[in-house]
Amino acid sequence: MGKKVKWSWTSAFVGAASATAVATLLSARPKDPTFHLVSIKLTAFKLNLPHVDAELILTVHVTNPNIAPIHYGSTAMSIFYEGTLLGAAQVKAGSQRARSCQVLKLPTRLDGVELAHHAGKFFADVAKREMVLDAKVDIGGKAKVLWWGHRFKVHVDSHITVDPVFLDVIDQENKSQLEIFLAS
Numbered sequence: 001m002g003k004k005v006k007w008s009w010t011s012a013f014v015g016a017a018s019a020t021a022v023a024t025l026l027s028a029r030p031k032d033p034t035f036h037l038v039s040i041k042l043t044a045f046k047l048n049l050p051h052v053d054a055e056l057i058l059t060v061h062v063t064n065p066n067i068a069p070i071h072y073g074s075t076a077m078s079i080f081y082e083g084t085l086l087g088a089a090q091v092k093a094g095s096q097r098a099r100s101c102q103v104l105k106l107p108t109r110l111d112g113v114e115l116a117h118h119a120g121k122f123f124a125d126v127a128k129r130e131m132v133l134d135a136k137v138d139i140g141g142k143a144k145v146l147w148w149g150h151r152f153k154v155h156v157d158s159h160i161t162v163d164p165v166f167l168d169v170i171d172q173e174n175k176s177q178l179e180i181f182l183a184s
Helices: 009-027 112-116 119-128
Strands: 034-048 051-064 070-072 075-081 084-091 094-096 100-110 131-145 148-162 169-181
Touching: 034 148, 034 169, 051 084, 051 112, 075 100, 084 112, 084 131, 094 100, 100 112, 112 119, 119 131
Parallel strands: none
Antiparallel strands: 034 051, 051 100, 070 094, 070 131, 075 084, 075 131, 084 100, 131 148, 148 169
16 A cells, blocks of 8 residues: 655755745745825925916825835936926935835926917816826935845836826826846
8 A cells, every 4th residue: 555654853954944935035025015196285385487387296105015214315307298398306315124114205397388288278177177197206325234235226107197186196006117137
């Protein structure tokens, strides 16, 4: 019939250690961070004769789902309306702990001249109380796991629908893609 199998603690220990190592590697796999626009606040109108620029504060909720803390450099997020660059939001250099959330306040300036080029569409959007904006940003930095530091880049594309009267966020779709550079 069948042979009797001898139980071995060594084999059981090796099997358990292998399963733990595989589970650790799978949970340590880098994950894309998430970004969510929480609010838009109008702070000022800047008279730049013959036009007026708008200054805003964008409040963005960022989640780092990874097991490593990150440090990132400053950059600018480009904001588009009808395919035209409307303005930029400044992202200051900073850091974020592993597996954490943080809220960023991004100072933003929108160009009144560029908006004036789309006056017909803008007034139609105001009438229906829905304005669609797109935003793109590349954020570069460094993540350190144990004693290894790896450079990374996160590319974020956002498609946001806002109420142009009250500046409420109606809907948004944010896609982020993490790229890790293994060579230093």
